[in-house]
Structures are given as C-alpha cells and as structure tokens.
Amino acid sequence: MNAVASSLRTQGSASTDTAPLDTSTCFHCSEPLPASAPRIAIDGVEHGFCCEGCAAAAQWIRDARLGDYYRLRSAHGGRVEPAGEALACWDREDILAAHARNVPGGRELVLLTDGMRCAACAWLIDRALMREPGVLEVSANAVTGRIRIAWDPARTPLSRPLQRLVSLGYRPWLATGAEREQARVKERNRALLRLGIAGLGAVQAMMFTEALYLDTNGSMSIPMRDFLRWIAFLVSSPVVFYSGWPFIAGCLRELREYRLGADTLVATSVLLAYGASLFETLTGGPHVWYDAAVMFVFLLLAARMLEQRARSAASARVDALARARPAFAVRERADGSREAIPLEALEAGDIACVAAGDAVPADGTLLAGEAWFEESLLTGESRPVHKRAGDAVFAGTACREAPARMRVAATGVATRLSQLAALVERAQAHRPTIARMADRVAMLFVAALLIVAAIVYAVWHAQAPDRALDVTLALLVISCPCALSLAIPAALASANGALARMGVLPVGPDALDRLARVTGVVFDKTGTLGETTPALASVSTFGGMERDMALRIAAALERDSRHPLAAMFAPFADARVRASDVRTVPGQGVRGTIDGIEWRLGQARFAMDAEDDGALWLASAGESEGARFDVSEAPRADAAEALALLRAQGLSLHLCSGDGEAAVARFADTLGLTDVHARQTPEDKLARVRTLQHEGRIVAMVGDGLNDAPVLAGADVSIAVGDGAALAQRAADLVLATPALHRIPDAIALARRTRRIVRQNLAWAVGWNLVALPIAAMGMVTPWIAALGMALSSLTVTLNALRLARVREGVAA
Amino acid sequence: MTILLLLIPLALVLLVVAIWAFAWAVKQGQFEDLDTPALAILVDDDEAPPQAPRSDQDDA
Numbered sequence: 001m002n003a004v005a006s007s008l009r010t011q012g013s014a015s016t017d018t019a020p021l022d023t024s025t026c027f028h029c030s031e032p033l034p035a036s037a038p039r040i041a042i043d044g045v046e047h048g049f050c051c052e053g054c055a056a057a058a059q060w061i062r063d064a065r066l067g068d069y070y071r072l073r074s075a076h077g078g079r080v081e082p083a084g085e086a087l088a089c090w091d092r093e094d095i096l097a098a099h100a101r102n103v104p105g106g107r108e109l110v111l112l113t114d115g116m117r118c119a120a121c122a123w124l125i126d127r128a129l130m131r132e133p134g135v136l137e138v139s140a141n142a143v144t145g146r147i148r149i150a151w152d153p154a155r156t157p158l159s160r161p162l163q164r165l166v167s168l169g170y171r172p173w174l175a176t177g178a179e180r181e182q183a184r185v186k187e188r189n190r191a192l193l194r195l196g197i198a199g200l201g202a203v204q205a206m207m208f209t210e211a212l213y214l215d216t217n218g219s220m221s222i223p224m225r226d227f228l229r230w231i232a233f234l235v236s237s238p239v240v241f242y243s244g245w246p247f248i249a250g251c252l253r254e255l256r257e258y259r260l261g262a263d264t265l266v267a268t269s270v271l272l273a274y275g276a277s278l279f280e281t282l283t284g285g286p287h288v289w290y291d292a293a294v295m296f297v298f299l300l301l302a303a304r305m306l307e308q309r310a311r312s313a314a315s316a317r318v319d320a321l322a323r324a325r326p327a328f329a330v331r332e333r334a335d336g337s338r339e340a341i342p343l344e345a346l347e348a349g350d351i352a353c354v355a356a357g358d359a360v361p362a363d364g365t366l367l368a369g370e371a372w373f374e375e376s377l378l379t380g381e382s383r384p385v386h387k388r389a390g391d392a393v394f395a396g397t398a399c400r401e402a403p404a405r406m407r408v409a410a411t412g413v414a415t416r417l418s419q420l421a422a423l424v425e426r427a428q429a430h431r432p433t434i435a436r437m438a439d440r441v442a443m444l445f446v447a448a449l450l451i452v453a454a455i456v457y458a459v460w461h462a463q464a465p466d467r468a469l470d471v472t473l474a475l476l477v478i479s480c481p482c483a484l485s486l487a488i489p490a491a492l493a494s495a496n497g498a499l500a501r502m503g504v505l506p507v508g509p510d511a512l513d514r515l516a517r518v519t520g521v522v523f524d525k526t527g528t529l530g531e532t533t534p535a536l537a538s539v540s541t542f543g544g545m546e547r548d549m550a551l552r553i554a555a556a557l558e559r560d561s562r563h564p565l566a567a568m569f570a571p572f573a574d575a576r577v578r579a580s581d582v583r584t585v586p587g588q589g590v591r592g593t594i595d596g597i598e599w600r601l602g603q604a605r606f607a608m609d610a611e612d613d614g615a616l617w618l619a620s621a622g623e624s625e626g627a628r629f630d631v632s633e634a635p636r637a638d639a640a641e642a643l644a645l646l647r648a649q650g651l652s653l654h655l656c657s658g659d660g661e662a663a664v665a666r667f668a669d670t671l672g673l674t675d676v677h678a679r680q681t682p683e684d685k686l687a688r689v690r691t692l693q694h695e696g697r698i699v700a701m702v703g704d705g706l707n708d709a710p711v712l713a714g715a716d717v718s719i720a721v722g723d724g725a726a727l728a729q730r731a732a733d734l735v736l737a738t739p740a741l742h743r744i745p746d747a748i749a750l751a752r753r754t755r756r757i758v759r760q761n762l763a764w765a766v767g768w769n770l771v772a773l774p775i776a777a778m779g780m781v782t783p784w785i786a787a788l789g790m791a792l793s794s795l796t797v798t799l800n801a802l803r804l805a806r807v808r809e810g811v812a813a
Numbered sequence: 814m815t816i817l818l819l820l821i822p823l824a825l826v827l828l829v830v831a832i833w834a835f836a837w838a839v840k841q842g843q844f845e846d847l848d849t850p851a852l853a854i855l856v857d858d859d860e861a862p863p864q865a866p867r868s869d870q871d872d873a
Contacts, residue, residue, distance in 0.1 A: 119846075119848035189844075196839070231825070
C-alpha cells in the first residue's frame with residue numbers, strides 16, 4: 001500500500017488521486033496543513049508539513065539518509081511539538097540513580113514513548129539515536145513501546161539523545177513498570193523455551209515410537225524394542241515434566257482447591273499416558289504411548305501460546321500507556337523561580353505550574369486568574385470547564401489554552417484519579433463469576449471416565465485377572481481426552497487471532513466466553529458513541545452575511561489554532577481567504593484581520609459583547625455582519641449502523657453519560673436510544689450496571705474515559721475505545737484499536753460463533769471417545785488403532801476450530 | 814541394525830544441540846520483536862553515511 005502511495009507521489013502533485021494526500025495533510029503526521037505550510041523536498045518530491053516541528057523532523061530524517069522510514073512505515077508519525085520540552089530533568093542525578101542501571105562503559109535506562117506506532121518507528125529510533133555521540137546501545141520495541149538506551153555519561157548527558165527523540169516526535173516517559181515488564185519478558189521466554197523443547201522432543205519421541213508402530217508383525221528383537229522404548233522415555237521425560245509443568249502445576253492447584261478443572265484433565269491424561277508407558281516399558285508389556293503424551297503437550301502449549309500472544313501484546317501496550325502519566329511536575333520555588341521535579345517529590349502545599357496542554361500533576365486549587373480544564377476523561381463532561389481562582393482542579397485532567405498555577409492539596413494515592421483506580425480494582429474483585437465451560441465439561445468427563453475405568457477393571461479382574469491392568473491402562477489412554485482438552489483452547493486461539501485482525505484487542509481472559517452471553521450493552525456518550533471533537537449543528541447569519549463566507553472566514557481564523565473547535569471548520573478552509581494578525585484570546589476566542597476587516601470568533605461575550613448563550617459567534621469589527629454557529633456533539637459516523645446491528649442481535653441498549661440532561665437527551669434522540677441516564681458519576685454508572693445485572697442481564701459496557709473505568713471493570717464484559725484513557729483500557733476486557741463502533745457487533749457475532757464451534761468440538765471429542773471406549777473396554781486395542789484414533793480426534797477439533805480464523809468483512813449478522 | 818547404535822546417540826546429540834541453540838536464541842531476545850528486524854533487512858546500511866547527522870551535532 002505504501003509502495004503504491006509513494007509511486008503515486010513520484011508522479012507529481014498534479015495527480016488528482018494524490019491531491020488530498022499531498023496537499024491537505026502533513027507528510028509526517030497527516031494532520032491538516034495550515035495556510036503557510038513549510039515545504040521540503042524528499043526523494044525529489046516536495047511535501048507540505050503542518051508545523052516547523054514536523055518539517056524539521058522530516059528534514060533531519062532526510063539528511064541522515066533515513067528517508068526509508070517513510071517507505072517502511074505503515075502508520076503516520078505523531079505530530080512533533082515544536083516547543084522544546086524541558087529535558088534537563090532527565091540529567092538529574094536523583095532520577096538517574098533511581099531508574100538507571102550501570103552497564104560496562106556507561107548507564108542504561110528504559111524509556112517509554114507514546115508515539116511508536118509501527119515497526120518503522122522502532123527502526124527509525126534505533127538508527128537515529130545510535131548516531132548521537134556517546135550513545136552505546138539502543139533497542140526500541142514497537143510492540144511494547146519501550147526504548148532501552150545505554151549511554152556514556154562522560155561523553156553526553158542523557159538529555160542530548162532525548163532531545164533528538166523529541167525532535168522526531170517521540171516524547172520520552174519514565175518506564176516505571178520495569179519489574180513487571182521484566183517479569184513478563186521472563187515469563188514469555190520461559191513459555192517459548194517450553195514450547196521449543198516440547199516441539200523438538202515431540203518430534204524425536206515420535207520418531208522412536210514410530211519405529212515401534214511400524215513393526216507390525218513383531219519381527220523386532222526384544223532388546224531392540226526395549227532399547228527404543230527407553231530412548232523414547234529419555235526424550236519424552238523433559239517434555240512431560242519441563243514443558244508440561246504449567247499443566248501439572250495447574251492440576252495440583254485445582255486439587256488443592258478440591259475441584260476438577262481443565263488443567264486436571266490435561267495433566268492426568270499426559271501423566272497417564274507417560275506413566276502407563278513407563279509401566280509397560282518396565283514390565284515388557286504390549287504397547288507404549290510416549291508419543292501421545294508429548295504430542296499432546298506440544299499441541300496444547302502451541303494453542304495456549306497463540307491465544308496469549310494476541311492478548312499479551314495488547315496488554316503490554318495498555319499497561320505501558322497506563323503508566324505513562326507525567327513523570328515530572330514543575331514546582332515554583334519561594335523566590336518565584338521554577339524547577340522540574342519528579343512527580344513523587346511534589347508535596348501538599350507546594351505551588352505547581354501547569355503549561356497549557358499539559359496534564360495536571362496533582363489535586364489542588366487554582367491560585368490566580370482563570371483557566372480551562374478538559375475534564376472529559378474524569379467526568380464525561382464534553383466541553384472544557386472554566387475555573388477561577390479557588391476552584392478545585394484534579395490530577396489527570398488537562399489544562400487548556402492558558403497556563404495555570406495551582407496549590408497542591410493532595411498527591412499520589414489521595415487524588416481523585418487514584419481513587420478511581422482503587423474503585424476499578426474493587427469493582428474487578430466483585431465481578432460476577434461466570435463458570436468457565438471448559439472446567440465444567442472437564443469435571444464431568446474426568447468423573448465419568450474414572451467410574452468407567454473402575455468398572456472395566458473390576459469386570460476384567462473377575463474374568464481375566466492377568467489382563468485387567470493392561471486393558472484399563474489402554475482404556476484410560478485411548479479415551480485420554482486429548483481432543484476434549486484441545487476443543488476449547490484451539491477454538492479460543494483461532495478466535496483471538498481473528499479478533500486481533502479485526503482490530504479488537506482481547507486484553508482480559510475469558511473475554512470471548514463472556515461476550516457470547518451478553519444480553520445488554522451500556523454505552524458511554526462522549527468519546528464512545530459521540531465524536532471527541534464537537535460538530536457544527538446549524539449556522540445562522542445576520543447582516544447580509546452568506547453562510548459559506550462565514551464558514552470560510554471562521555476556517556481562516558481558526559486555521560493555526562489547536563483548539564478542538566478548529567477541526568470543525570477545517571473542511572471549509574479556502575486558500576483565497578487568508579487571515580493575518582491572528583491572535584488567540586485564551587478561553588474566549590480568536591481575532592484576526594481578513595481583507596482589512598477585523599473579525600472576532602468566539603463566545604458571544606467576546607465577539608458581540610452580548611450575553612453568553614453557549615453558541616459560537618463570528619462578528620466583524622462593527623458588528624454589522626456575522627454568524628452564529630450552534631455546536632453540538634455529533635455521533636460517530638458508524639454509531640447508528642452499529643446500534644442497528646446490535647439491536648438485530650437481540651441486545652437491549654442503554655446510554656449512561658456524565659454530561660448534562662439536555663445534551664444527553666438530544667444526543668439519544670438522534671440515535672433512537674430510549675433507556676438514557678444523564679449526570680452519572682462513575683459510582684452511579686457502576687450502580688446502574690449492577691441494577692441491570694440484578695435484573696438478570698449479562699451486561700457489556702462500552703466506554704472510553706477514566707470515569708468509565710470502574711464501570712468497565714464491574715460489567716460482565718467491557719470494551720474500551722482505543723483513543724480513550726489508559727486506565728479505562730486497563731480495566732477493559734477488549735480494546736477497540738480504532739474507534740470503529742461496528743467492530744462491536746462483529747466481535748459479538750464472532751464470540752457467538754466461537755461458542756458454537758466450541759460446542760461442536762466438544763460433541764466431536766465426546767463422540768470419538770464414545771466410539772473408542774467400547775473397543776478399549778473389550779481389550780481389542782492395537783497400537784495403530786490407538787494412534788489413529790487419537791490423531792483423528794485431535795485433528796477433527798483443530799480443523800473445526802480453524803474455521804474461526806477466517807474473518808469475513810461485515811460478519812455482524 | 815548395529816548402525817542404530819551410532820545413529821540414535823547421534824540423533825540425541827543433535828537434539829541436545831538444537832535445544833541449546835533454541836535456548837540461546839530465546840535468551841538473546843531473538844523472539845522479542847519479530848517485526849522491526851524484518852524491516853531492517855530491506856534497507857541498505859551502506860547508503861547511510863554518518864557525515865550527514867554530524868553537521869548539526871558536531872561537538873562530540
């Protein structure tokens with residue numbers, strides 16, 4: 001796709017196909033271009049950039065001969081903030097002492113960055129940082145968003161390579177979850193090693209037992225047979241006890257808790273096949289089943305690994321972002337000078353300064369002047385909240401437009417943000433349990449099998465005591481529930497893969513099982529069903545102004561503004577209408593001159609000297625002409641379609657929002673939602689879901705904000721929207737990688753299909769066993785019947801499960 | 814059939830070598846990021862002379 005795009009690009013910007021790509025968005029970050037966009041030639045073609053930051057980044061990349069980045073990448077880069085971030089704090093000894101590790105020749109630190117979007121970013125970071133003097137080693141991982149950098153403090157301060165990183169659009173954070181990440185990597189490596197040993201061992205064990213199987217007329221000498229059996233024993237022992245240890249440990253845990261579960265089923269069948277084979281080897285009995293034991297361990301480990309790979313990649317990302325809170329705060333000293341300090345060093349009573357656009361580091365009160373805070377993640381309120389001196393501000397909200405000074409009242413665990421995190425953990429602990437189908441079936445099966453085995457042993461003992469043990473072992477191994485234990489993991493592995501390809505990242509365990517049973521869906525409004533940026537509802541003009549002209553003027557005024565309202569006018573931009581002397585008046589609006597006339601755009605008080613009515617006004621200097629823009633929250637483009645599909649699936653739909661009554665009611669009307677609740681605190685939302693659960697519904701919650709996190713954790717199954725708050729994603733079972741709502745009905749359809757396949761698989765497995773059991777009970781099993789039976793049954797369920805991997809577009813029906 | 818007495822130990826030695834090689838690869842982090850190295854191979858390292866970036870960072 002990139003190759004196509006770049007080949008189109010080389011045909012020149014006159015091509016109409018590439019016109020929107022080349023001329024209206026930034027080449028580096030794909031944001032809309034301002035009027036006077038900087039232009040730079042790359043690979044002989046001139047490209048436009050949204051800001052000096054992006055242009056400088058692209059220029060550096062070109063001059064460093066790293067232009068391949070643009071060909072390799074599969075996602076656009078992040079916007080490069082031109083204003084240099086204060087990186088001096090990265091050189092502070094107290095921070096380095098706490099987080100850096102000494103390595104030969106220098107120090108090493110793990111950073112987290114939020115801008116890495118594809119493998120090409122990791123490639124670029126590797127190359128770019130390695131060229132900085134004094135940098136010893138860099139490794140960037142696009143999957144986890146982490147950068148490991150080793151540098152020589154004698155040759156360069158850490159802030160120098162970090163400056164390069166920032167100039168390329170990747171902002172560094174302290175990776176505080178180091179132990180957890182290390183534990184995760186260690187766990188994954190151990191799992192890989194187990195799988196590798198199982199695979200290699202299984203192949204070898206198969207080879208040796210194959211020789212035994214092929215000896216159909218018994219011409220092999222007894223010493224040779226025993227020699228091969230002992231070799232097979234040697235090879236399969238590490239597979240059973242090292243690779244199969246997770247199953248054995250799980251079995252021991254289940255037995256300690258006095259229950260029979262899936263791990264018990266797996267561990268008993270593996271140990272049975274292995275133990276029975278050892279017994280036959282020692283006593284010179286007729287068959288061994290080493291191959292069955294090791295193959296089984298290998299297949300199950302592979303299925304488990306595939307299932308977890310999709311999940312762990314998703315959760316490492318989510319985990320990383322949840323920790324990417326501002327690691328530094330700016331404190332004002334008694335003499336009025338400012339210093340950057342680690343967040344933990346901030347204490348109640350300090351004065352903290354928050355730059356416009358930054359996150360508030362702690363709870364506190366606003367000191368002087370006015371400021372606007374975006375609290376939508378905390379409260380669901382869709383517009384920035386206006387605050388005056390003395391008002392409370394909360395950690396985790398973002399300061400808008402104007403910088404603010406605040407006196408810190410609470411830090412760390414005492415903040416509202418941390419209270420929400422605690423509420424998330426409590427809600428998760430009290431989540432209604434849904435018995436796992438695998439455990440239930442396994443319990444029944446193990447119990448039934450043991451009873452049948454006991455009966456068969458008793459009968460044979462009475463008839464032919466010398467064959468009783470032999471036949472019972474054969475029976476247990478033959479009905480060794482390989483297929484049964486494979487039935488569920490195989491289906492889950494292929495369904496999780498399909499989900500991830502659809503753009504729905506499975507984070508929590510059992511998400512699919514829960515999703516398949518859902519009977520009701522609760523939605524949040526802002527950021528979930530609604531767009532995060534507001535939309536134009538209606539335009540009315542006065543003084544002979546034309547509607548189109550008003551929009552064009554507004555677009556020209558807002559062109560270089562990063563205000564959320566600016567994006568609303570961007571489609572109406574016209575290169576012929578240019579504004580000069582544009583100035584932003586924080587919290588009120590913008591003013592600028594177009595063709596010699598001064599225009600104001602903003603609140604009624606600012607533009608017209610009239611009473612503020614919530615709408616946006618545009619007026620010329622003499623207020624002779626102008627327009628009024630009604631702003632409202634628009635539903636996401638696919639919201640109506642997704643809701644219709646969900647209704648068709650027989651689900652009841654509910655809306656819970658923290659926003660005001662009127663806004664919520666108007667919004668619900670456009671989408672035809674009837675069960676609507678407004679002004680809901682996070683606690684209210686959780687209570688609302690609990691009520692629905694008490695009515696016997698299985699509730700799925702879809703949300704994006706911090707205020708949704710507790711309810712996401714408390715619902716039976718939860719889906720977080722990808723561009724929302726990190727905490728919400730950590731609390732959710734599934735994360736939508738892109739805010740595409742129609743993926744929700746798709747995912748539910750897939751979950752239901754998975755449940756169907758699992759049931760078919762269980763039926764197949766039990767069916768095979770029902771056929772095999774009488775043959776085994778009558779003592780008629782030969783080694784090749786055993787091998788064929790077990791292979792066929794496992795193959796049936798695996799192939800059946802693979803049907804889930806085929807994702808059809810728009811399977812929502 | 815006496816050749817088996819040589820071949821089977823040989824197979825076992827190869828198995829041990831394979832497991833050791835795999836364990837080494839896992840410990841080296843060869844499986845940590847399967848996407849980025851796939852890109853690196855597409856690019857010629859030769860055409861990246863270190864002179865270019867030095868032009869703006871030349872005080873080392």
